[in-house]
Amino acid sequence: KQEVTQIPAALSVPEGENLVLNCSFTDSAIYNLQWFRQDPGKGLTSLLLIQSSQREQTSGRLNASLDKSSGRSTLYIAASQPGDSATYLCAVNFANAGKSTFGDGTTLTVKP
Amino acid sequence: NAGVTQTPKFRILKIGQSMTLQCAQDMNHNYMYWYRQDPGMGLKLIYYSVGAGITDKGEVPNGYNVSRSTTEDFPLRLELAAPSQTSVYFCASSSTGINQPQHFGDGTRLSIL
Numbered sequence: 001k002q003e004v005t006q007i008p009a010a011l012s013v014p015e016g017e018n019l020v021l022n023c024s025f026t027d028s029a030i031y032n033l034q035w036f037r038q039d040p041g042k043g044l045t046s047l048l049l050i051q052s053s054q055r056e057q058t059s060g061r062l063n064a065s066l067d068k069s070s071g072r073s074t075l076y077i078a079a080s081q082p083g084d085s086a087t088y089l090c091a092v093n094f095a096n097a098g099k100s101t102f103g104d105g106t107t108l109t110v111k112p
Numbered sequence: 113n114a115g116v117t118q119t120p121k122f123r124i125l126k127i128g129q130s131m132t133l134q135c136a137q138d139m140n141h142n143y144m145y146w147y148r149q150d151p152g153m154g155l156k157l158i159y160y161s162v163g164a165g166i167t168d169k170g171e172v173p174n175g176y177n178v179s180r181s182t183t184e185d186f187p188l189r190l191e192l193a194a195p196s197q198t199s200v201y202f203c204a205s206s207s208t209g210i211n212q213p214q215h216f217g218d219g220t221r222l223s224i225l
Contacts (some may be wrong), residue, residue, distance in 0.1 A: 004154070017196075031210055043116075043202055043216035044155075051211070060138060089154060093210040099170055102154030 002027050002094045006103035014111050015081055021075040021106050023090035029070045031093040035064050035075050038087045038105065047088075048075070080110045114138050117146040118217035125193040125224050130220050133220050134190040135203030143206045144172075145214065146178065148199040155202060160185055162209065193224045 003026045013019050023033070032051045036044040048057045048064040050073070056065040063076040077084055089109045091100040119134045137144065142163045147155040147170075157170030161180040175197060177189045186205075190197060200221050204214040 002170075009152075018129075034213060036216075041219075043218045044204075044214075046213040046215065049213045091155075091214075098210070099157050099160065100214070104152065104154045 002092075002097060002101055004090060004092050004101050004103040006088075006090060006106050008106060009097050009104065010109070012109040012111065013070070014082060015082060016027050017075070017080050017110075019080055019108070021088050021108070023073040023075070023092075023103055024095075025071045025073075025092045025101075026093050028071055029095040030068060033066055033073050033093070033096055034091045034100070035062075035073075036089045036091065037088060040086075044089065049106045077108075080108075082110050084108060085110050099102075116203055116205055116215050116217035118201075118220050121218065123223070125190075125222065127193060127195065127224060128185065130189070130191050131193070131222075133186065133201055133203075133222070135186045135217060136224075137186075137203075137215070138185050139205060139207070139215065141205035141207050141215070142183065142185060143209050143212075144170050144180065145169045145204040146176070146182045146186070146188045146207075147204065148172065148197075149202060149219075150199050158188065158201075160222040161167060190222075195224050198222060198224045 035047045050066045061078040087105040089105040145160045146158040159178040206212045
């Protein structure tokens with residue numbers, strides 16, 4: 001079964017720390033992987049999309065990496081700010097699945 | 113630029129009632145999706161559409177129906193509401209499918225009592 005796992009479910013850090021969020025998946029045959037941010041009571045905002053041929057993508061303070069062989073992706077957030085507090089979800093598009101499989105998310109709290 | 117618009121934002125239904133969740137996008141995207149998100153969980157795909165007149169089932173289609181008569185609109189219908197359908201429903205769209213980013217609406221929070 002194709003599954004996506006995000007551990008830990010919750011993470012609390014002081015402002016200014018660099019941090020890494022993890023996403024693991026069970027099948028290395030993927031089209032791409034997408035990281036989203038979800039604020040309370042809101043929809044999902046796309047942060048980064050990594051195609052299967054890519055190793056990483058960067059946007060501002062965010063850097064996402066992809067290692068298909070080990071079934072892992074990380075989202076690195078540099079110099080965290082209270083405004084980064086949100087739930088971060090990863091979604092994997094497995095080959096031949098035709099749909100996205102989402103992890104349950106990591107809820108990040110950045111304390112001032 | 114409105115993006116993906118969902119209505120209503122909140123709704124309470126009684127068991128056995130029916131309703132339609134509306135979704136509209138103004139980005140001329142071919143692909144549209146309906147997901148549900150239960151508390152503390154990720155999203156599960158209910159139905160999706162690759163273009164007007166074409167729809168297909170996702171992971172959890174039972175109890176729901178969809179139609180896609182235009183590129184812009186993708187309504188989701190609940191025929192006989194059950195407590196298990198209490199959830200937050202998200203509509204999303206993308207231009208050419210899973211190789212492009214999905215754009216999400218703000219969701220409809222539905223309670224079945």
